[in-house]
Amino acid sequence: MVNKFGTLQFTHKVCIANTGIVVGPVEKDSTFADSFDEVLSLETEKGETNEQANSRMIEKACQWAVKKAHTQIDKVDVLIGGDLINQLSPTNFAARSLAIPFLGVFSACASSMESVILGSLLVDSGNAQTVLAGASSHHQAVERQFRYPLEYGTQKPKTAQWTVTGAGFALLEKDIKNAPVVTHATIGRVVDSCQTNPLHMGAAMASAARDTIERHLTNTNSKMADFDVIMTGDLGNIGISILKEMFEDENTGVVLQDAGAQFYGNDTFFNAGASGAGCSATVFFGQIYEQLKKGFFKRVLLVATGALLSPLTFQQGETIPCIAHAIECRMEKRS
Numbered sequence: 001m002v003n004k005f006g007t008l009q010f011t012h013k014v015c016i017a018n019t020g021i022v023v024g025p026v027e028k029d030s031t032f033a034d035s036f037d038e039v040l041s042l043e044t045e046k047g048e049t050n051e052q053a054n055s056r057m058i059e060k061a062c063q064w065a066v067k068k069a070h071t072q073i074d075k076v077d078v079l080i081g082g083d084l085i086n087q088l089s090p091t092n093f094a095a096r097s098l099a100i101p102f103l104g105v106f107s108a109c110a111s112s113m114e115s116v117i118l119g120s121l122l123v124d125s126g127n128a129q130t131v132l133a134g135a136s137s138h139h140q141a142v143e144r145q146f147r148y149p150l151e152y153g154t155q156k157p158k159t160a161q162w163t164v165t166g167a168g169f170a171l172l173e174k175d176i177k178n179a180p181v182v183t184h185a186t187i188g189r190v191v192d193s194c195q196t197n198p199l200h201m202g203a204a205m206a207s208a209a210r211d212t213i214e215r216h217l218t219n220t221n222s223k224m225a226d227f228d229v230i231m232t233g234d235l236g237n238i239g240i241s242i243l244k245e246m247f248e249d250e251n252t253g254v255v256l257q258d259a260g261a262q263f264y265g266n267d268t269f270f271n272a273g274a275s276g277a278g279c280s281a282t283v284f285f286g287q288i289y290e291q292l293k294k295g296f297f298k299r300v301l302l303v304a305t306g307a308l309l310s311p312l313t314f315q316q317g318e319t320i321p322c323i324a325h326a327i328e329c330r331m332e333k334r335s
Contacts, residue, residue: 007186007219008117010124015176016329017130019285020064022057023278024139024165031265035286036166037064043140043165050141054083054090054167058136059097061167065132069171076100077128080119081169082111083136084277085145090136100132108306109234110188111135112168112281113325117185119172120327134169134285137276146198146311159200161236161260161275168281170289180292180329186216188323190308195320198309202239202260202272205305208322209235210246212303216326224255228297231288232324233280233304234260236273259283280304292331299330 003009022038023030033039038060044053058081066073079100081091088104095102107114112135119133142163147154172182191211195204209232217223224230224247235243240258247256263274263283284302291297303326309318 004219005215006189007184007216008121009184010120010182012124013175014120014123014182015173015179016182016289017171017173017176017179018065018069019168019170019289020061020068021168021282021286022060022064022166023282026139027164027166029264031262032283032287035290036282050138050144051085051090054085054136054138054141055093057138057167058091058094061134061136061169062098062132065169065171071130073098073100076130076132078103078119078122078131080105080115080131080133081135082106082115082277084108084142090138107188107323107325108308109275109277109280110304110306110323110325111277112284113302113304113327116170116172116182116327117187117325120182120185123172123174129173131172132169133172134167135277135281136167137163137165137278139163139165139276142276156271157199158271159197159202159238160271161201161234161273162264162270163276164263164274164279164282166276166278166282168278168285170285178293180289180331182327183330184216184220184328186212186219186326188212188325190321190323192319192321198314198320201275201307202236203242204307204320205235205322205324206239206242206246208324209243209303209305212324212326213301216301216328220328224250224252227255227299227301229288230256230301230303231284232258233283234258234273234275235305236260236275238272292329295331297331299328301326301328
């Protein structure tokens with residue numbers, strides 16, 4: 001592994017052997033629905049809390065990933081994951097059930113790519129053979145913690161985004177044939193653009209996305225046109241517009257896209273689009289992974305963005321620091 005100013009180049013072929021994606025009932029109408037493995041009929045089952053439903057969703061996503069890779073949970077060396085709830089409770093309890101050595105991570109909605117970066121380091125170094133890495137979010141649980149319980153019926157501004165109920169996990173292994181390869185990763189820096197509105201996350205996170213993309217392009221001696229897609233998540237409709245303005249001197253074309261902006265299509269019910277740690281995880285490990293595996297994409301940059309606030313820091317009048325972690329994936333020629 002080579003480290004150049006926060007950008008890692010992996011020495012060995014760290015491959016995404018397969019993925020597992022489970023989402024909630026609202027997400028059945030997502031633009032990306034065809035790439036989901038399972039759509040739950042209810043947000044929660046009878047007698048189940050929102051956090052317990054989140055845990056169950058994580059377990060199912062991990063089980064899908066190993067099943068599709070024709071292996072078993074007890075063959076996995078390490079589970080790496082995170083969510084948006086206090087102390088990572090849903091992921092912690094899912095890890096209890098899965099009984100895999102576990103590393104919990106938190107970069108808010110950027111947790112999926114942080115998980116993959118750490119998992120890739122373990123596989124590349126030879127300290128793990130198989131790693132499950134990903135993230136999740138649950139709409140009802142997140143709304144209650146960061147905003148207001150759904151029963152309040154609080155009206156949201158047009159800048160607000162809808163937290164996705166979803167879990168996405170990738171199974172990382174070394175030297176898998178016909179599988180996308182994680183070639184590079186850029187670790188995000190905490191960037192604060194002095195935004196204070198927790199219902200306008202796109203504006204807060206755009207600067208972090210720009211910082212990570214610029215550093216990745218510079219450190220890999222690349223330009224935007226070298227990629228089939230640079231997919232951020234989850235800036236939403238407003239955030240991706242801001243990001244494109246930041247790159248106004250670049251020919252972004254259709255290369256620069258956002259998972260949150262596309263997740264629910266043009267349905268204005270969801271205001272500025274989708275958000276949540278499960279948003280980018282389900283899109284990156286779903287449609288983007290499939291497009292790589294089929295050969296439609298040869299080289300992609302996946303940039304998950306996260307707002308590192310808490311209800312407490314908001315109440316204390318703090319600004320919203322943000323981060324963006326990125327991985328570069330390539331589909332090598334089939335052998």
